[in-house]
Amino acid sequence: MSFYVVDVALPVPLLRTFDYLPVEGDARENYQPGQRVRADFGRQLLTGIVLGTRDSSEVPTNKLKPLLARLDDAPLLAPRDLSLARWMSDYYHHSLGDVLEHWIPTMLRRGAGLNEADESGWQRIASPNTEPALKGSKQLALWQQFQRQEYIAHRFLTAQGFSLAQCRKLAELGLIEEQTRLPVPALPESVRPALQLNDEQASAVKKVSDVLGQFKACLLEGVTGSGKTEVYLQLIDKVIQQGKQALLLVPEIGLTPQTVRRFQERFNVPVALLHSGLNDRERLQGWRQAREGQARILIGTRSAVFTPLPDLGLIILDEEHDGSFKQQDGLRYSARDFALVRAHQAQVPVLLGSATPSLESLHNALTGKYLHLKLTRRAGNARPPGMKLHSILHQPLVHGFAEPVLTAMQQHLNRGKQVLVFLNRRGFAPLLACKQCGWNAECRRCDARMTLHQYPPHLHCHHCDYQQPVPKVCPECHSPDIEPIGQGTERIEDHLSALFPQTPVKRVDRDTVRTKQAFDDLFEEIHTGDPCILVGTQMLAKGHHFPDVTLVVILDSDAGLFSADFRGMEHSAQLIKQVAGRAGRAESPGDVWIQTLYADHPQLNLLIDDGYHALALSILRERLDQQLPPYSHMAMLRSECEDRAMAQRFLEQARYILQHWLKQYGQKDAPVTLLGPVPAIMERRNGRYRFQLQVFCSERKALHQTLDAALKQLQELKGFNKVRWHIDVDPLDTL
DNA sequence: AGCACGCCGACT
């Protein structure tokens, strides 16, 4: 038997893989890329992924340890999965072992067998024509079930009132036997017919259908209510009919029961779901249903983009501009960008849908890199909501509302309609201050103010979660004259209850709807259509449509207008449009009133008068001038440390190292440039000082080469053990 | 990232 080693990726943050001797006596052909193995690593036990075998190792033989066990015979991951993981490891400068953790459900990472997703049930083994002499009528009824279906999961039988004893009796008679299987999602009782498409929708379906079977990125830019979902449904139908699987990715908050039901009721195929509300076993089940091909449609949130699909035919990413597609810690990947890479590998189209596309995607569509599909008309020829800026500069406000806004609210309520008040700030008030000495309640761990909450009363830092009781008197001057300044959703709810005593006021934010279930329940309630006022944060803006809301009031659009972040205006506009789109339907179009101190703000006016697309073009011109994304590529190094000087010094070192490599890899027409280190906008958070260093280049390759080389040296730096740092490729924000 | 080793100050 000849010598060989197994190359293993382990879940440790080291940018290399590890050689192991095989399990004692295990033949080389037993090792295939994608299997799980147990490895003795340092002083810990880890589950790793086999990448391959080699004749020899660079590592001295006496340092090589044998693997403790091979956990799979058949590889868990296919070569295509491994090659995608390698791409991700390179692109995000993250360890391959850590990256591979994202491909595998938690249970399997802990070494569980695939069959632990199975559930018990009974398989008919006798001919369905058998007419056994059965005593009880219940037993006969049970046998009749099996005459119709040859396999029934145990939980369905208990749900119908059959007992384990009755099943065992049939088993004793040789009619059925116990068998465990992977549960398959139920099919709908009846399939709903497709809707009639308008010509724009039909054209979009046609254009994407034409490129099925090849890679093509498509941007579906469709105004709210223009019927994007119907386009998705009809494309998925085509994909299924070709015997392929469809992957639909949605933002976390968009995976509502209504949406899911719409997909499930349309197709006579199993639909698998993967979202954060599932337990480990349910996740494993969904993953296997997708990977083993039982599920033909997979609907999931960000992390579902990794799920192996043997017959992938189409990827759809809805609300593609949504920030939740970018992971904000650990492996900072963008599910949108990865979906493109995956679609390219599988040679299938990827469809990005949004009413307010990200400037990256819009730019790619405008330059012809993506197919640009537009839906400009609302279904049923509904008029778009009328948006109106209402200046509150030098205007008296009644509990945060301008008088004409309150009048409009009353009018809509009188007509038996619902009103939505949007305020992206939870709590009672964003500030508690002393009238006598000017003291502000600030977080002791952050450069931020504490938010005052009243239900129940406490001060809460939304940046680090630090909480403390509300002081009775000013801690500085002991005056009892301390008061809340500004409005949060709690306070607006109070004010509205006083202003409209006859109308129920419902608050929707993270504090009132803690669970997905609570949100779904509240949503059902709102859907009865009874007049009410909804007050809420961006929770209200995403995912759900409220057909009985005919007036939307936006209270604090100003926060984003002067953001320090270069994407601030883009995100503000997306949010305003999204909130506005919650209102109205065909027969009763909605009104949208935006209270603002800056009614002259040119970009805000552009958004209101000419729409998102026009504003987007204007912002793109600014980005071009400033050579910001999408006209350059960016990576960000962030450091944080309780010791301010240490955090800063780390990035100064990083700058020094980067400066060396960018001379080598930067080109004359594509230089690599550095910005920083500078303190983060909120310099101290959770007791740690934060700094950042931005790296730009118009060429991805040079940027990555520079980062790669610098990263190796950064990891070797000594004396920075207390500094926490990371690289964020294509960061979402620079705050 | 873990985890252990090792070298210094302040306790029984």
Place this chain on the structure above:
DNA sequence: GTCGGCGTGCTC
């Protein structure tokens, strides 16, 4: 004397 603080180094 030793308990434990955290700086340093290593993991096939």
